[in-house]
Amino acid sequence: GENVEQHPSTLSVQEGDSAVIKCTYSDSASNYFPWYKQELGKRPQLIIDIRSNVGEKKDQRIAVTLNKTAKHFSLHITETQPEDSAVYFCAASLTGFQKLVFGTGTRLLVSP
Amino acid sequence: EAQVTQNPRYLITVTGKKLTVTCSQNMNHEYMSWYRQDPGLGLRQIYYSMNVEVTDKGDVPEGYKVSRKEKRNFPLILESPSPNQTSLYFCASSWWGYTFGSGTRLTVV
Numbered sequence: 001g002e003n004v005e006q007h008p009s010t011l012s013v014q015e016g017d018s019a020v021i022k023c024t025y026s027d028s029a030s031n032y033f034p035w036y037k038q039e040l041g042k043r044p045q046l047i048i049d050i051r052s053n054v055g056e057k058k059d060q061r062i063a064v065t066l067n068k069t070a071k072h073f074s075l076h077i078t079e080t081q082p083e084d085s086a087v088y089f090c091a092a093s094l095t096g097f098q099k100l101v102f103g104t105g106t107r108l109l110v111s112p
Numbered sequence: 113e114a115q116v117t118q119n120p121r122y123l124i125t126v127t128g129k130k131l132t133v134t135c136s137q138n139m140n141h142e143y144m145s146w147y148r149q150d151p152g153l154g155l156r157q158i159y160y161s162m163n164v165e166v167t168d169k170g171d172v173p174e175g176y177k178v179s180r181k182e183k184r185n186f187p188l189i190l191e192s193p194s195p196n197q198t199s200l201y202f203c204a205s206s207w208w209g210y211t212f213g214s215g216t217r218l219t220v221v
Contacts (some may be wrong), residue, residue, distance in 0.1 A: 006154075034209050043202060043212040044155070089154060098143065099170070100210060104154040 003029040004092050007015050007104025011051060014111055021106045023090035024072040033073045034100070038087045047088075048075070069087040080110045114139045118203045118213030125193055125220055133188045133216045135203030139202040143188040143206045145170065146178065149215075155202070161186055193220040 002041040003026040013026050023033050050057045050073065053076035058071075060061045062078075068071040077084055087107050116137045125131055137144065145160035147170075157170030163178040164167050175197055186205075190197060192204040204210040 032208070036210075043214050044210075046209045047214070049209055095208075098206075099145070099157060099160060100206075101157075102147075102155040104174065 002030060002092055002101040004090060004101050004103045006090050006106055008106060009104065010107045010109070012109045012111065015082060015106060019024060019077045019080050019081055019084070019108055019110075021072070021088055021090070022072060023074070023092075023103050024070075025092040025093075025101075026071070026073060027092070028068075029032075029094055032093045032095055033064070034091050034093075035062075035075050036089045036091065036102075037065060038089065038105075044089060052065045077108075080108075081111055082110050085110045114211065116203055116205055116211050116213040118201075118216055120216060121214060123218050125218070127194055127220055128192045131193060131218075131220070132189050133190075133203075134188045135188065136184050137186075137205040137211070137214055138142060138184065139205060139207070139211065140183065141205035141207050141211075142183070143178070145204050145206070145210075146176070146188045147202045147204065148172065149202060150153070150199050157203060158188070190218075193218075195220050208219075 006023045031052040036044035037047045038044040061078045063076045087105045088107050090103040093100045140197050142163045146158040147155040157171050159178040161167045202217045203213040
Protein backbone atom coordinates (compact mmCIF):
# COMPACT_ATOMS: atom_id res chain seq x y z
CA GLY A 1 0.00 0.00 0.00
CA GLU A 2 0.86 3.66 -0.15
CA ASN A 3 3.42 5.08 2.26
CA VAL A 4 4.04 8.81 2.71
CA GLU A 5 7.13 10.21 4.37
CA GLN A 6 7.30 13.83 5.48
CA HIS A 7 10.26 16.01 6.44
CA PRO A 8 11.19 17.82 8.54
CA SER A 9 9.22 16.93 11.64
CA THR A 10 9.79 20.41 13.05
CA LEU A 11 10.66 23.66 11.33
CA SER A 12 11.40 27.01 12.95
CA VAL A 13 11.60 30.17 10.85
CA GLN A 14 11.60 33.90 11.41
CA GLU A 15 8.62 35.93 10.34
CA GLY A 16 8.98 36.87 6.69
CA ASP A 17 11.16 33.89 5.80
CA SER A 18 10.07 31.09 3.50
CA ALA A 19 9.27 27.58 4.70
CA VAL A 20 9.45 24.37 2.69
CA ILE A 21 8.04 21.00 3.72
CA LYS A 22 8.78 17.92 1.63
CA CYS A 23 6.96 14.63 1.18
CA THR A 24 7.69 11.47 -0.74
CA TYR A 25 5.21 8.76 -1.65
CA SER A 26 5.63 5.17 -2.70
CA ASP A 27 2.69 4.31 -4.96
CA SER A 28 3.21 5.63 -8.48
CA ALA A 29 -0.54 5.26 -9.09
CA SER A 30 -1.36 8.05 -6.60
CA ASN A 31 -2.86 11.05 -8.34
CA TYR A 32 -4.07 13.41 -5.65
CA PHE A 33 -1.89 15.25 -3.14
CA PRO A 34 -3.52 17.55 -0.58
CA TRP A 35 -1.97 19.53 2.24
CA TYR A 36 -3.70 20.13 5.56
CA LYS A 37 -3.05 22.66 8.30
CA GLN A 38 -3.95 21.77 11.86
CA GLU A 39 -3.89 24.46 14.51
CA LEU A 40 -3.63 23.46 18.14
CA GLY A 41 -6.79 21.75 19.34
CA LYS A 42 -8.53 22.02 15.99
CA ARG A 43 -9.38 19.81 13.06
CA PRO A 44 -7.10 19.48 10.01
CA GLN A 45 -8.18 21.83 7.24
CA LEU A 46 -7.37 21.59 3.57
CA ILE A 47 -5.17 24.48 2.46
CA ILE A 48 -4.11 23.44 -1.02
CA ASP A 49 -4.10 20.36 -3.21
CA ILE A 50 -2.65 19.26 -6.50
CA ARG A 51 -3.54 16.59 -9.01
CA SER A 52 -1.03 14.57 -10.96
CA ASN A 53 -1.62 16.34 -14.27
CA VAL A 54 -0.28 19.59 -12.79
CA GLY A 55 3.30 20.32 -11.74
CA GLU A 56 2.70 23.38 -9.60
CA LYS A 57 -0.20 25.22 -8.00
CA LYS A 58 -0.22 28.53 -6.15
CA ASP A 59 -2.65 30.24 -3.83
CA GLN A 60 -1.41 33.57 -2.55
CA ARG A 61 1.52 32.82 -0.21
CA ILE A 62 1.36 29.05 -0.50
CA ALA A 63 2.36 26.81 -3.38
CA VAL A 64 2.69 23.11 -3.96
CA THR A 65 5.02 21.45 -6.45
CA LEU A 66 4.83 17.87 -7.66
CA ASN A 67 7.48 15.70 -9.28
CA LYS A 68 5.78 12.49 -10.35
CA THR A 69 8.95 10.96 -11.71
CA ALA A 70 10.72 11.28 -8.38
CA LYS A 71 7.49 10.72 -6.42
CA HIS A 72 7.82 13.74 -4.23
CA PHE A 73 5.85 16.90 -3.59
CA SER A 74 6.51 19.97 -1.52
CA LEU A 75 4.67 22.78 0.23
CA HIS A 76 6.16 26.25 -0.01
CA ILE A 77 5.04 29.09 2.23
CA THR A 78 6.46 32.53 1.48
CA GLU A 79 6.51 35.61 3.72
CA THR A 80 5.61 33.52 6.74
CA GLN A 81 3.54 35.05 9.52
CA PRO A 82 3.03 33.98 13.15
CA GLU A 83 -0.47 32.74 12.27
CA ASP A 84 1.14 30.20 9.92
CA SER A 85 2.38 28.38 13.04
CA ALA A 86 0.64 24.99 13.04
CA VAL A 87 1.15 21.34 12.15
CA TYR A 88 1.08 20.64 8.43
CA PHE A 89 0.23 17.25 6.96
CA CYS A 90 0.78 16.04 3.43
CA ALA A 91 -1.24 13.17 2.02
CA ALA A 92 -1.58 11.04 -1.09
CA SER A 93 -4.47 9.22 -2.69
CA LEU A 94 -5.44 7.45 -5.87
CA THR A 95 -8.33 9.88 -6.25
CA GLY A 96 -9.68 12.74 -4.22
CA PHE A 97 -12.56 10.75 -2.83
CA GLN A 98 -10.77 7.64 -1.69
CA LYS A 99 -8.40 6.74 1.11
CA LEU A 100 -5.88 9.40 2.02
CA VAL A 101 -2.57 8.25 3.44
CA PHE A 102 -1.03 10.97 5.58
CA GLY A 103 2.51 11.89 6.41
CA THR A 104 3.44 12.18 10.08
CA GLY A 105 3.24 15.96 10.10
CA THR A 106 5.55 18.97 10.34
CA ARG A 107 5.31 21.38 13.22
CA LEU A 108 6.01 24.86 11.85
CA LEU A 109 6.88 27.63 14.28
CA VAL A 110 7.08 31.18 12.96
CA SER A 111 8.75 33.56 15.38
CA PRO A 112 8.00 37.29 15.26
CA GLU B 113 -23.05 25.40 5.64
CA ALA B 114 -21.18 22.28 4.53
CA GLN B 115 -19.99 20.44 7.59
CA VAL B 116 -19.20 17.23 9.36
CA THR B 117 -20.70 17.04 12.83
CA GLN B 118 -19.02 14.76 15.32
CA ASN B 119 -20.05 14.07 18.90
CA PRO B 120 -19.04 14.07 21.65
CA ARG B 121 -15.99 16.40 21.67
CA TYR B 122 -14.60 14.89 24.85
CA LEU B 123 -15.23 11.52 26.43
CA ILE B 124 -13.73 9.78 29.42
CA THR B 125 -14.80 6.18 29.91
CA VAL B 126 -13.73 3.03 31.69
CA THR B 127 -12.24 -0.09 30.17
CA GLY B 128 -14.86 -2.37 28.67
CA LYS B 129 -17.79 0.04 28.60
CA LYS B 130 -19.24 0.18 25.10
CA LEU B 131 -19.39 3.58 23.46
CA THR B 132 -20.39 5.17 20.19
CA VAL B 133 -19.02 8.29 18.56
CA THR B 134 -21.45 9.79 16.08
CA CYS B 135 -20.63 11.44 12.76
CA SER B 136 -22.97 13.14 10.34
CA GLN B 137 -22.32 15.06 7.11
CA ASN B 138 -24.62 17.29 5.08
CA MET B 139 -22.69 17.30 1.80
CA ASN B 140 -24.17 14.13 0.28
CA HIS B 141 -20.70 12.61 0.08
CA GLU B 142 -20.49 8.90 -0.59
CA TYR B 143 -17.06 8.38 0.97
CA MET B 144 -16.64 8.69 4.72
CA SER B 145 -13.90 7.51 7.03
CA TRP B 146 -12.59 7.49 10.57
CA TYR B 147 -9.06 8.36 11.59
CA ARG B 148 -7.21 8.36 14.85
CA GLN B 149 -4.45 10.81 15.58
CA ASP B 150 -1.61 9.98 17.94
CA PRO B 151 1.56 11.98 18.63
CA GLY B 152 4.34 11.11 16.21
CA LEU B 153 2.11 8.79 14.19
CA GLY B 154 0.01 11.28 12.27
CA LEU B 155 -3.46 10.34 11.10
CA ARG B 156 -4.20 6.67 10.60
CA GLN B 157 -7.34 5.34 8.99
CA ILE B 158 -9.52 3.05 11.09
CA TYR B 159 -12.46 2.27 8.79
CA TYR B 160 -13.97 3.74 5.68
CA SER B 161 -17.22 3.54 3.77
CA MET B 162 -17.68 3.94 0.02
CA ASN B 163 -21.47 4.17 0.30
CA VAL B 164 -24.49 2.97 2.28
CA GLU B 165 -23.93 -0.56 3.59
CA VAL B 166 -20.39 -0.62 2.11
CA THR B 167 -17.64 -0.48 4.73
CA ASP B 168 -14.09 -1.77 4.91
CA LYS B 169 -11.09 -1.83 7.21
CA GLY B 170 -8.43 0.79 7.15
CA ASP B 171 -4.96 0.46 8.60
CA VAL B 172 -5.83 0.14 12.30
CA PRO B 173 -9.30 -1.48 12.58
CA GLU B 174 -8.75 -3.74 15.61
CA GLY B 175 -11.17 -2.98 18.42
CA TYR B 176 -13.51 -0.82 16.32
CA LYS B 177 -16.75 -1.28 14.42
CA VAL B 178 -18.66 0.97 12.08
CA SER B 179 -21.98 1.02 10.30
CA ARG B 180 -23.40 2.97 7.36
CA LYS B 181 -27.15 2.61 7.31
CA GLU B 182 -27.75 6.10 5.93
CA LYS B 183 -25.60 8.13 3.61
CA ARG B 184 -25.16 11.02 6.05
CA ASN B 185 -24.25 9.02 9.19
CA PHE B 186 -21.17 6.95 9.95
CA PRO B 187 -20.87 6.09 13.67
CA LEU B 188 -17.75 4.59 15.23
CA ILE B 189 -18.37 1.90 17.83
CA LEU B 190 -15.96 0.68 20.48
CA GLU B 191 -17.52 -2.49 21.87
CA SER B 192 -14.97 -2.96 24.67
CA PRO B 193 -12.66 0.05 24.89
CA SER B 194 -9.13 -0.42 26.18
CA PRO B 195 -6.54 2.16 27.32
CA ASN B 196 -4.61 1.84 24.04
CA GLN B 197 -7.63 3.34 22.29
CA THR B 198 -7.08 6.60 24.12
CA SER B 199 -6.62 8.99 21.21
CA LEU B 200 -8.01 11.87 19.20
CA TYR B 201 -10.54 10.67 16.64
CA PHE B 202 -11.66 12.40 13.47
CA CYS B 203 -14.49 11.58 11.15
CA ALA B 204 -14.20 12.80 7.57
CA SER B 205 -16.24 12.85 4.41
CA SER B 206 -14.73 13.52 1.05
CA TRP B 207 -15.07 14.59 -2.51
CA TRP B 208 -11.66 15.69 -3.79
CA GLY B 209 -10.42 16.55 -0.33
CA TYR B 210 -11.49 15.60 3.14
CA THR B 211 -13.72 17.66 5.36
CA PHE B 212 -13.04 16.69 8.93
CA GLY B 213 -15.29 16.77 11.93
CA SER B 214 -14.21 18.71 15.00
CA GLY B 215 -12.68 15.66 16.65
CA THR B 216 -13.38 13.50 19.71
CA ARG B 217 -10.78 13.27 22.41
CA LEU B 218 -11.29 9.88 24.02
CA THR B 219 -9.67 8.77 27.25
CA VAL B 220 -10.08 5.17 28.40
CA VAL B 221 -9.07 4.54 32.00
